Amino acid sequence: MARRAPTGPVLGRALLILEAFGPRHTSLTLTELARRAGLPLSTVHRLAGELVTWGALERDAGGRYSVGLRLWEVGSLAPRGLGLRERALPYLEDLSRVTHENVQLAVREGAEVVFVERIAGSRAVPVHTRVGGRFALSATGVGLVLLAHAPHDVQEQVIGGPIERFTARTVTDPKALRRMLADVRTNGFSVSDRQVTDDALSVGAPIRDPAGAVVAAVSLVVRYGTVSAHALSPLLLSSARAISRALESR
Amino acid sequence: MARRAPTGPVLGRALLILEAFGPRHTSLTLTELARRAGLPLSTVHRLAGELVTWGALERDAGGRYSVGLRLWEVGSLAPRGLGLRERALPYLEDLSRVTHENVQLAVREGAEVVFVERIAGSRAVPVHTRVGGRFALSATGVGLVLLAHAPHDVQEQVIGGPIERFTARTVTDPKALRRMLADVRTNGFSVSDRQVTDDALSVGAPIRDPAGAVVAAVSLVVRYGTVSAHALSPLLLSSARAISRALESR
Incomplete structure (x- = not known):
């Protein structure tokens, strides 16, 4: 997906993490997520954890991240x-x-x-x-x-x-x-x-x-x-x- | 939608703003958004602005907020x-x-x-x-x-x-x-x-x-x-x- 100007530091980074997913990138390891978001591994680890807790991301048994059902639910209200x-x-x-x-x-x-x-x-x-x-x-x-x-x-x-x-x-x-x-x-x-x-x-x-x-x-x-x-x-x-x-x- | 435990302060507040929308609340004024998110008006005004910039929210001519097409797009990757x-x-x-x-x-x-x-x-x-x-x-x-x-x-x-x-x-x-x-x-x-x-x-x-x-x-x-x-x-x-x-x- 095309990048837009990042917003405030924390929210902006969380949005960069969401932007890392795409039609050909629906399932990403932590390393891939960090690389595609252009953020340090430790930052991505912490923010992705918060996003998983809320349900915006899901993490499978192998540790790969994907977009969560809860984000799909909120998106369905658009x-x-x-x-x-x-x-x-x-x-x-x-x-x-x-x-x-x-x-x-x-x-x-x-x-x-x-x-x-x-x-x-x-x-x-x-x-x-x-x-x-x-x-x-x-x-x-x-x-x-x-x-x-x-x-x-x-x-x-x-x-x-x-x-x-x-x-x-x-x-x-x-x-x-x-x-x-x-x-x-x-x-x-x-x-x-x-x-x-x-x-x-x-x-x-x-x-x-x-x-x-x-x-x-x-x-x-x-x-x-x-x-x-x-x-x-x-x-x-x-x-x-x-x-x-x-x-x-x- | 049911509330979950908020995460870090900024990201947690942004997620509370997203949670304020629901099937019977697809379009909200700033005041309604603040009330439903349980956050101060000034905080919601700033964060909602950032979310609009990214496209997670949209703001119509009358100033009402709704979930944005971009969030729906990311959600569609779930x-x-x-x-x-x-x-x-x-x-x-x-x-x-x-x-x-x-x-x-x-x-x-x-x-x-x-x-x-x-x-x-x-x-x-x-x-x-x-x-x-x-x-x-x-x-x-x-x-x-x-x-x-x-x-x-x-x-x-x-x-x-x-x-x-x-x-x-x-x-x-x-x-x-x-x-x-x-x-x-x-x-x-x-x-x-x-x-x-x-x-x-x-x-x-x-x-x-x-x-x-x-x-x-x-x-x-x-x-x-x-x-x-x-x-x-x-x-x-x-x-x-x-x-x-x-x-x-x-």
């Missing part, structure tokens, strides 16, 4: 995480059952997409997203929706680049990306045509809070050539509206 | 939370599609059940669990499985009571509960017959890690009188075994 996901899930499941394709729900955090839910389609093209995982805003269906409705400074930051290339069709030209974002706002949905992998097309639509602000995006990811984006967009727009309405009853 | 859920989800969805009943996945934390996933059935009896929510070990289908396979001291703590009563059929007699737990171990599945609500029956089965230890439980919750527990148990046992096998490939 309105933009599990809160959003709980409201949206019935509609995501409907989309999945109707299309048998990959369904994704995501929010923006800074200049990145964070995936809040994904349902893998039973006859769908493989996708490599992970719940809680991050991705560039500039390439995916959900990312283009979130970027098109992001604050001006976030848009400029991403467009100012460098824009990561995933395939030959990834849009990395600032002018072309600007045009694409304008299209997303005009059409009400995004199309990412083989911009992430050579075999996938995704269509995304915005989810709005009661004040009309875009707070999340939903997408379908299909194998390129099997369905057109325009065939998918009405279904996706109607699901996105249904989820937006479900958020109002909060 | 092997017993989202890790388990990701492995189990395809099998839970199969159970849901085959039965159209409520499907639940849970782990034990101390002397309580924590629900890691639930899929509400389209024609199912209403259940009141919440992902990330807690419940007594002694009454539900998943709880009876987890209790039957819990360490001796946890079993004695729960059996030693007091055992909470939810309906006239909740088993609160220590001897009867001991017998019921022995039956769970003998039969390989649990039956909670209207022990939580007057209209629901749930059947639970254990999920084991590669070493054979019970690490989670899966259950179906159906309306009482529509399906017998013995009709559900083979399906549930086979799903629980499939999930156990999926954990091996970790």
